[in-house]
Amino acid sequence: MNLLAPDVRANPYPFYAGLRRHAPVSQVDPGGLWAVARYDDVMTVLKNPRLFSSEGIRRTYRPDWIPDYPMADSMLVMDPPRHTRLRSLVSRAFGATVLTRLEPRLRELSHRLIAALPDGQPVDFVEDFSIRVPISALGELVGIPPSLHAQLKHWAEVMTRFTSVGPADLEPQERIRASVAEARHHFEQVLEERRREPRDDLMSDLLSAHVDGEALTQTELMGFMFLLLIGGLETTVHLLSASVLKLQEDPALMARLRAEPELIPRFIDEMLRHSGPVHGIVRLTTDDVELGGAHVPRGERLLLLMASANRDEARFLEPDRFDLERAGSQQLPFGHGAHFCLGAQLARMEARLALEALLARFARLTPGDEPARWNISLVMRGPIWPPLAAHTD
Template sequence: MNRLNLFAPDVRENPYPFYAELRRKSPVCQVDPGGIWVVTRYDDIVSAFRNTQVFSSAGLRMVTEPPYLERHNPLSDSLVLADPPRHGRLRALVGRAFTPATVSSLERHMRTTASRLTDEMLHRREVEFIADFACPAQTRALAQLIGLDSSLEARFIRWTTDVFSLSSISPADHARILEVRKTIDEMEQYMKKLVASRRQRMEDDLVSDLLRCEAGDSALTENELIACLLLILVAGLETTSTLLTQMVLMLARRPEWMDRLRAEPALIPRFIDEVLRFEPPLHATMRLTLAETELGGVRLPARAMVALLVGSGLRDEARFHEPDRFDPERRAQSSLPFGHGAHFCIGAMMARTQARVVLEELVLRCRRIALRAERLEWTVGLNTRCPLALPIEVAPS
């Protein structure tokens, strides 16, 4: 029997029937590329998230620093790639600066940006939503949060694309490898200069807040601070722009929900929750087993690379009634789209706020959103799944 290839075009286009078959027949098994193990059932995924002593986030370091890179990736020092107790120390320090009040203070800026981008979209009528709306909306929010030079928006988007392509670059693609190495150099140098400038003059931004949190032996090191800022930038941009894109794709394919949300705006948070379940921005995350263990009745060897297929777990029939039906009014919800336990995403509130603000603007001012492509091309990578482009046409209310 041939192993499933997660990067095969038909799997990328619609992985959910393949996931369903795995849940039925081989819920924990090896797949391609590379014979990695996958975990497909909701309860098993949650168990692996909880068992940080065996399922180590060091597995992600092998994704951020593939052998061909031949250099340290500063993102490898971030909290998402740390295990307890270091993870707890990093999260506590970052959490003191990344508060609900901080996110709340960004909402006005998010709304102004969403309104302007909607104006531009309605003026043009035909746009490519990812490049013309999703990425600019989130990049500008993150620039405001962190204290970045907003004129470098295109550069930040390129950085994010390059970082999330690490798992899918061929070791033989020397030109692409050189591009990614250059990107990592740029990212690191930019953040070092930004931190140095804030040490000389504090401002009202996240970098300054994190520097103010420095206290005693528990303070963030310079490498940890830079890793934290880069993580918030690239992970925050990739996952939230993906959420916005999937949200608009859902409205294009289910136009009745434009009218429904306009008439009942109180349903908007539930609509977002269902998009997060149905097409989660965090599609999979990697772990490395530190010892031989059993999961889902299967023995996993030590040092096994394991992909927790969150996108499969959120379609698990044992957890959700009719999981392949998009239903914002369903009762069963889950926090799994943002991870679980110690690794629950620290930026979840910001992502939800951005999604709500954007959706409120779109349903108020757009009568319809129509897809201008018969077939979409999808990203190739383990962590996220998103169209490469989303050409749409919008009609004003």
Template sequence: MPSGRPNLSLPEVRQNPYPLYAQLRREAPVCELEPAGWAISRYEDVAHVLKNPRVFSSEGLRFAVEPPWFGRSNPWTDSLVMKDPPHHARLRTLVSRAFGSSLVSRLEPSIRATCETITSRILERREVDFVQDFALPLPASVIGGLMGLDPSLQSRFKKWAEDIVALSVSRPEDTELLASARTTVEEMERYFNEVMDHRRREPGEDMVSDLLRARVDGEPLTNRELMGFLFFLLLAGLETTGNLLSTSTWILSREPELLARLRADRSLIPRFLEEVLRYEPPVQATLRLCTEDTTVGGVPLPKGAMMYVLLASALRDENHFPDAERFDLDRTEPENLAFGHGIHFCLGAQLARVEARLALETMLTRIGRLSLRAEQVEWLPGVTVRGLKALPLEVRS
């Protein structure tokens, strides 16, 4: 390791974190970070942490969206992803019903129709930013529709997501970034309060109305729990699917042989998406907090230690994935951690996979030419989430 502790939030690391991840796995698989926290980088250790919520608390995630210098509360900290048992089970039951396989099957026709509409739109324009013109509108339409949100606000949804994600790399001196994030949280709270007030007066067939009607042990959800759910549903629904779709398209724009292979055999699309999830996962890391003195990978960690559990590093662990740095469509290794593991496995994983599959099926059927209009792409700065800031493409039928 170079002198000093590694810093995951440096711009050069966020542009390409994988060389640092590989070095950590080789030389210091459990190590202290600058300015704070510990990195867990090997597959075996990451899986161990995720499987043991009693010792490794999800409360650690609060630091990513509500750092001490943020200066106000963030309702996302009241969502189920930051809860431990038994409170986690109480909240997860509500959402797991909503995201079951029946919902996904019911949504497939409308998702496919949305993909067709968006594809027609980008073919008319020919030169597009795929992130803004496809990867955002699709999940925004799906999750916005499920929640009954105003579709005219889709562009604002993306800014909200980017501001919250940027908190994971913020520092006390980042006054402009922090001010923008505080404004975003205030806007989201104001908007969701208006939505809930409207649904109380006029309930509908949407997730917000369902959550307002829900009872757990005979009691309704508190306003903080409701707000936490709405933050979580919107932001997670946008970021995971949007980043998976834009990254998948970026890879295809750079690999014409891979693109041709998928065109020739659409049944390979699910396998392709699984390899994208391994090779460039939308969720790069999660955070955990040690509830007691413990050890990980033979390294002692004190009670209260905050850990960056590097999912993206684990998914390129050469001891678990042969030739891990190569994108391999024929890879068969199981246990993809891209959507988490254990009690915090992503509830929207099936929906995200279906949205991405239907999008690629539509694009591969209707788009004949897909070429990148830039030598390099810029990645968003978050440590916990990885996605493209923009993807300039030329598309032709």
């Protein structure tokens, strides 16, 4: 099976169901990665970083054409004990205060964005809505002022293409190198400024964080800033865009959420399970292993199909049904174990504030002339252009 084939990208869920039933751990195209489709097997992998390594995929971030890409120094590609040390350092700074600081500003921004949308006209929801709240949150986190948010978005978009660039793609390589250099330059400036004059923000907290007398190194700080840029934007943008599309497709659901806005967090959780943005995460086997009835040799890359695990019928009743009343929180949209998403609460908060503002003004959404298209990626899925019209009555 080719996971990037157009019919699979258009709707991967029936293909995932086939894998769960007939070949739960099997090699797929492109690249011969071992797809892991069942919930329990995904959990087995995530709980065992010694056998299924994140560090092993670091070399992916260190190709010859960009040997100093800071993502290679991020904790996403580290195993314990290196990961444990780094995670406890950044967790101190990335706690509840991040949410408290951001909430009023993001609420105000969400209402401003929604107020600016025309009534009854087709709107590019991705550009004018979904991307704006996460980019502001991110700008605030990494200390980039609003005047440079367009730049920040550009860097993130260019770097997101990193994994699809081959050794002969000279032009995209050059674009990525340029964006990395620009972002690095700005981040270095922010760090320098906060060192001289600490503020009440995440960067200042990161600079002063210590565990057992040790602080973060400059390389680790830079790796973390790039990780926030890559991990914190596309994910949340897709979540918001997919949510808007869902509300357009299901007017009764939209009416219910308008009448009972306290259900919005439940809507977001079910969106994350049913149509979450992260479809695959990668690990490397450090030994020969038996998994889901398959023999996987040492040194192979596994693609954990989170979106398939989240629709596993062995775990969820009628998994393809979108169900606001679904109880329990066993879903895996944010991963599990050592690398569990550090921004999970932030992403939920961003989505809640944005949707509260949308639902407070608009009563219904209608489709534009074109159907929604979906991005092309093994690891991430979201609508890239749902041209919808929003109506106040």
